[in-house]
Amino acid sequence: MKCANCPNDAMYVYRITKTESVYYCGKDLPSFLEDRRKAGLLNITEAFTEAKEEVVETLSITKKKTDKKTEE
């Protein structure tokens, strides 16, 4: 997914409705979404996840988060 404001890969997804979403890179994220981002409410796109994973690999952090509850 590309950013709505520039050709960069989007890092955040702002879901307006169930079917409509707007994508932003970190640079173009509107200020009114900053609070949501900080609160972890913005869906993060794959590009962001991949970038994050690269950073994690670079830092040689191999911690696995497996303590999430998987009860259904």
Ligand SMILES: [Zn+2]
């Ligand atoms: Zn952008």
